[in-house]
Amino acid sequence: MGGDHAPEQIVQGAAEASLSLPGAEIVLVGDAVELGKILPRLRHDGARVRVHHASQVVEMDEKPAEALAAKPDASITVAAGLVAAGEGDALVSAGNTGASVLAVARSWQLIPGVRRAALASVYPTELRRGDKDDPFSLILDVGATIDATAEDLVTFAIMGSAYAKLISKNRRPRVALLSNGTEAGKGPAAVVRAHELLLEATELNFIGNVEGLDIPRGVADVVVCSGFVGNVVLKMLEGVSETILRMARYAHKQNLAWRLGLAALRPALDQLKSVTDWEQYGGAPLLGLDHLFIKAHGRSSARAITNAIKVASKAQAGDLCGSIGRGMRELAERTGRAGVRAPGDEAGVVT
Amino acid sequence: MGGDHAPEQIVQGAAEASLSLPGAEIVLVGDAVELGKILPRLRHDGARVRVHHASQVVEMDEKPAEALAAKPDASITVAAGLVAAGEGDALVSAGNTGASVLAVARSWQLIPGVRRAALASVYPTELRRGDKDDPFSLILDVGATIDATAEDLVTFAIMGSAYAKLISKNRRPRVALLSNGTEAGKGPAAVVRAHELLLEATELNFIGNVEGLDIPRGVADVVVCSGFVGNVVLKMLEGVSETILRMARYAHKQNLAWRLGLAALRPALDQLKSVTDWEQYGGAPLLGLDHLFIKAHGRSSARAITNAIKVASKAQAGDLCGSIGRGMRELAERTGRAGVRAPGDEAGVVT
Numbered sequence: 001m002g003g004d005h006a007p008e009q010i011v012q013g014a015a016e017a018s019l020s021l022p023g024a025e026i027v028l029v030g031d032a033v034e035l036g037k038i039l040p041r042l043r044h045d046g047a048r049v050r051v052h053h054a055s056q057v058v059e060m061d062e063k064p065a066e067a068l069a070a071k072p073d074a075s076i077t078v079a080a081g082l083v084a085a086g087e088g089d090a091l092v093s094a095g096n097t098g099a100s101v102l103a104v105a106r107s108w109q110l111i112p113g114v115r116r117a118a119l120a121s122v123y124p125t126e127l128r129r130g131d132k133d134d135p136f137s138l139i140l141d142v143g144a145t146i147d148a149t150a151e152d153l154v155t156f157a158i159m160g161s162a163y164a165k166l167i168s169k170n171r172r173p174r175v176a177l178l179s180n181g182t183e184a185g186k187g188p189a190a191v192v193r194a195h196e197l198l199l200e201a202t203e204l205n206f207i208g209n210v211e212g213l214d215i216p217r218g219v220a221d222v223v224v225c226s227g228f229v230g231n232v233v234l235k236m237l238e239g240v241s242e243t244i245l246r247m248a249r250y251a252h253k254q255n256l257a258w259r260l261g262l263a264a265l266r267p268a269l270d271q272l273k274s275v276t277d278w279e280q281y282g283g284a285p286l287l288g289l290d291h292l293f294i295k296a297h298g299r300s301s302a303r304a305i306t307n308a309i310k311v312a313s314k315a316q317a318g319d320l321c322g323s324i325g326r327g328m329r330e331l332a333e334r335t336g337r338a339g340v341r342a343p344g345d346e347a348g349v350v351t
Numbered sequence: 352m353g354g355d356h357a358p359e360q361i362v363q364g365a366a367e368a369s370l371s372l373p374g375a376e377i378v379l380v381g382d383a384v385e386l387g388k389i390l391p392r393l394r395h396d397g398a399r400v401r402v403h404h405a406s407q408v409v410e411m412d413e414k415p416a417e418a419l420a421a422k423p424d425a426s427i428t429v430a431a432g433l434v435a436a437g438e439g440d441a442l443v444s445a446g447n448t449g450a451s452v453l454a455v456a457r458s459w460q461l462i463p464g465v466r467r468a469a470l471a472s473v474y475p476t477e478l479r480r481g482d483k484d485d486p487f488s489l490i491l492d493v494g495a496t497i498d499a500t501a502e503d504l505v506t507f508a509i510m511g512s513a514y515a516k517l518i519s520k521n522r523r524p525r526v527a528l529l530s531n532g533t534e535a536g537k538g539p540a541a542v543v544r545a546h547e548l549l550l551e552a553t554e555l556n557f558i559g560n561v562e563g564l565d566i567p568r569g570v571a572d573v574v575v576c577s578g579f580v581g582n583v584v585l586k587m588l589e590g591v592s593e594t595i596l597r598m599a600r601y602a603h604k605q606n607l608a609w610r611l612g613l614a615a616l617r618p619a620l621d622q623l624k625s626v627t628d629w630e631q632y633g634g635a636p637l638l639g640l641d642h643l644f645i646k647a648h649g650r651s652s653a654r655a656i657t658n659a660i661k662v663a664s665k666a667q668a669g670d671l672c673g674s675i676g677r678g679m680r681e682l683a684e685r686t687g688r689a690g691v692r693a694p695g696d697e698a699g700v701v702t
Binding site: 191212213217233236 | 476494497498529530531532538539540542562563564567568577578579580582583584586587588590591593594595597
């Protein structure tokens with residue numbers, strides 16, 4: 001029910017997935033009357049897509065915690081509960097990001113050793129990687145864990161590496177730590193300490209610190225940072241087109257050749273904006289919980305939803321959560337520490 | 352002696368300032384033989400520019416702490432000492448940023464109530480501000496204090512506001528807090544707490560949180576953040592031209608019209624890179640110490656050095672450090688707290 005083009009495009013994406021993904025069984029959670037009007041009109045495999053009723057919907061602009069409290073039968077809450085109860089393996093939503101992350105964080109369990117979940121985004125780079133020639137690097141966290149400790153950052157490195165191995169078929173993903181300089185001593189205390197811990201993590205391919213500009217350069221396959229810095233940097237990368245137009249207007253108000261050049265480039269820059277819009281690539285995975293949640297873009301078309309379902313299906317088939325669990329166990333065995341979940345903690349909220 | 356075009360361009364900038372700034376007296380600190388060969392060749396006011404010998408120089412690529420330890424007679428150390436001893440009011444350098452910040456932080460005193468110094472950078476915006484129609488906003492900290500507390504961020508707001516009032520003649524500068532969203536609750540704990548404290552600071556014109564993209568939009572006159580985030584964001588803003596070229600190449604390798612458009616814009620983007628290069632605008636002030644240090648860009652020409660000397664002279668004439676001290680006293684009186692300097696702290700280092 002969530003997303004700018006819901007429920008039509010969501011149902012259509014699910015209908016297509018029921019035909020193209022022979023292994024998948026899809027449960028559409030939402031208003032049964034409304035969904036029941038759309039689904040029969042579409043080509044689909046009736047044996048592998050069905051509707052589960054939920055009477056309420058969290059709107060895109062609602063405050064997450066308040067919306068979930070006010071709407072106990074919200075489709076996202078019901079869907080998260082179905083997965084928690086074993087009625088589903090993974091969840092895809094194009095709805096309110098904060099509410100959906102909060103709903104799954106409350107309903108699902110953290111993988112043992114993981115203290116906080118991370119939302120990962122993909123960012124397009126010139127460089128291709130892995131057996132799939134994947135042109136994306138992964139950045140995590142981008143908003144689920146605003147204040148990340150050194151141990152959280154190491155966990156994010158393990159989770160991002162496992163995801164890149166499985167989804168990009170990248171056998172040895174290069175993992176980097178986002179900082180304000182490439183030297184080991186650069187950054188806040190948590191980043192400096194994480195650098196030391198990652199140097200000891202020989203099971204990872206840690207290449208050191210990178211800066212924000214190294215992300216579009218494709219220097220790393222997995223870029224690790226706190227949710228605060230990740231969210232700030234990602235929004236700036238998404239806004240490069242706007243920034244350059246502003247700078248250019250500042251710099252050359254008087255220069256005709258420049259003005260003409262900018263006018264010519266304007267449509268290209270507008271188009272570029274959509275290219276750098278991370279969420280359109282099959283969605284952003286939330287990593288660290290015992291099931292996979294894929295947050296599809298609010299503007300998702302049917303095709304984007306089908307892609308997100310494909311990624312979820314691939315992650316499930318490859319046992320992503322199991323891989324992350326093994327990575328955390330290896331870490332605990334190597335360091336002699338078990339990951340500690342702070343009492344009363346709950347996964348952060350992106351809005 | 353510091354900077355890519357030192358000492359020639361530095362001496363020339365000082366010589367010009369001796370003619371154009373009747374109130375200023377300039378001491379050039381460095382190799383007396385070398386400087387003594389350059390100065391006599393240039394038009395200057397001999398009564399107001401003189402040379403003070405220092406036998407050593409910190410090179411641009413040296414590690415700050417190690418270089419200062421190995422070179423006790425480095426020009427930056429000698430110059431900082433002269434100011435500390437009352438032989439100068441302010442200091443300008445185009446040399447190694449980390450070494451110069453460290454040298455003045457060790458030699459000068461923090462203004463009472465200030466726990467950590469902040470390096471402020473100016474960033475060009477379309478919007479003009481103040482009686483001077485200043486097209487720059489001020490961002491601080493951009494690298495002196497990597498881990499900033501909520502109290503540090505409030506101090507930066509007071510210091511940045513005092514600077515904008517004096518240098519941009521902006522009577523009521525709009526002060527904003529950089530976060531990952533505009534809502535009050537957004538950001539790490541230190542940012543959320545700083546937001547609350549700034550709402551109480553009615554002596555400031557606090558407009559709330561802004562995001563990274565709001566900086567080129569000119570939404571605020573003074574943007575406050577930790578040195579870590581400020582440094583990351585600033586470098587990304589400086590790199591927009593490169594980022595857009597990479598994204599465009601990623602997006603449209605096959606599209607001829609795009610390739611032609613990019614080829615046409617390439618020189619403009621290259622030029623833009625220098626426009627967005629913050630340090631070229633008369634330099635970045637280091638705020639919070641009992642004297643003003645202006646860090647001029649390493650690539651500074653004579654003109655940039657003259658500009659930096661003018662800004663230093665203006666700040667001195669307007670008693671910038673006194674204004675900051677009054678702001679800190681007002682804060683202490685209002686909150687009933689005196690600023691606390693953590694024992695053993697010293698200003699951070701940018702490299």
